Amino acid sequence: MREEIRYIAPLFRKCFIQTGVVLVCLFGMQSLHAQTNVSKEYRIKAVFLFNFTQFVEWPSAAFSGPTSPFVIGILGDDPFGNSIDETIQNEKVGSHPLVVQRYKDLRDLKNCHILFLNGSDPEKVRENLLVINHYTLTVSDADNFMKSGGIIRLITENNRIRIQVNPEAARTAELFISSKLLRVSEIFDPKNQPK
């Protein structure tokens, strides 16, 4: 019977050793039209945004009170439509109710916990990132987002969405990213990047 007990240890080890983080994602059998393609992709991205709340820890200093809202902000044009609102409806992060705030440009920006930056202009993204506070998980699907100092980038590739994470940037923002999230993500290391 000792044998039965023994198998647990290697299983643990195996789970944690695995750090190759590539997400293979097949979106059913449906072919994706241009119009629906966008909304479907962003519908998934909206769920991802919500799921980040489960795998990232915010320090209590990020909230003004125990029941103050958890804010998901969208900077620039809103690509999610109301899918993000549907996803977070009636959901909470701990004791904090979830709210979505949309900012037309940087001037409107307020304190938020997750900020999705929409935009493909690398210079603008870099500028935006400079003004963003601590405790904000920055997410974008812009190509140069990681190089500009973003924390999580969503990469769409062959109908799959991959996650790229910069742990260093997260640590700077005083956010703790769960190893589980890291497992399914690609780690971005700015030092190893080709110039």
Next chain:
Amino acid sequence: MKRRSEPLKRKLIRVILLTCSVVLFLTYTSYFIYEYFTFREVTRTQVATLGKIVAANSTAALAFDSRRDANEILDAFKAEKNIIAASLYDESGSVFAKYPAGISDDKIPRMPGAQGYKFTNFHLEGFQEVVQGDKHLGTLFIEFDMAGMYARLRLYAMIAFLVIVLSFVVAYFLSNRLQKTISEPILELAQTARMVSDHHDYSVRADKSGDDEIGALTDAFNHMLTQIEVQNSEIRSFNQLLEQKVKARTIELENANGKLEVVNEKLVRSNSDLEQFAYVASHDLQEPLRKIQIFTEMAEKSVTDDASVGYFEKIHSSARRMTELIKSVLNYSRLSKTGEQFEEVDLNMILENTKTDFELLINEKKAVIKHDTLPVIEGIPLQLNQLFLNLFSNSLKFSSSEPVITISSRILSDKETSDYDFLHGAKVPFVEIIFKDNGIGFEQQYADQIFTIFQRLHDKRSYEGTGIGLALCKKIVENHHGFITAKSELGKGAAFYIYLPA
């Protein structure tokens, strides 16, 4: 029944082996039951733990739609070969990942079920919810094959069975050897007991083997044998003593018998001598007496004076009396040497003769004679005649006035015959004849005396008689193998009971 006659040795071995195997069997059975349930419970706990761990690890894969990661996580089940199937369902309940990768869909449930594990023939399967924080992300299914575990239990059972068999064999040899300490002293004791009962030899003794209960039994047995031996010798010596005593007594008796015979012989001889003498004497006395009577009569005629006539008269009457006496004695002695033949005698005829003989006296005394019809018996006519004469004479003689004589007879029943002691349980039927009178009677205490010769209860003056009559009666009845007895009360008459074989 068969078991009871089984030798002690086999009984002991059987008891030991039975105890041994029952104990082993119970031990192993309880061990097995414990093992079986513990095993199941431990397995369930482990599988549940494993499920929780894998579920916790697969949260991110489900949350971020990473099938590759999910498959990798499930692939870890390879480490536990008893997990034959596993699958991960997403939030909507459709299959997200499977283990092993190539398993067909019908081997796993299409939809996730309720949280928890259950045993279904040789499998343990169940569902574990995948939750991150309080967010439900999906469900994990695990199927665990118990066959391996059961195979091991079977192996245990086989080993246990072999151990029991081996223990049985070892116990048999051990008990075969060890039972001797108990059975051998008992067998020896039994052997001794058998020797005692077979050969009746109480001098053997059983060997004592120890101070246990068997030792005590041996002691008791030996003690018993000693006692039996002592008692036997006592009985034997007592028997010898008894035999000697019996022998001595027998000799004494024989001596006494011899003496008695001699005395008897002498008595018989002297008796017959006496009777001979009586016969001779009375016979010879008749002659001179007749001469005395004849010459007295002649002298009487020549005497004239009154005084002398008176004297002669007295001489005459004395001589007559003497003649009667001599006749009676002669009769008595004649009866003693009877050689007469028995013949049929009608007692009624005898009675009629007697009445005729006493006719004068009966008339003179105004006597009344009452009688039944008497039977015909085997007897000697002259003697029976004499018997009736004597009894009649007796009754008439000892009566004051107007005597009434009643003669009755009947045949005794078998029961009465055997009831009367004096008939000595005779087999032949008896006749009872009763002579009853209303005379002077006598006291009952003299009932035996009256049958003795020359025995008279009354003085000669009041009643005349020779004192031989009733003695003659007795003699006659005895000659007829009968019995005579009398009952009376003074002044109230007498009854003579005569019993004669019919």
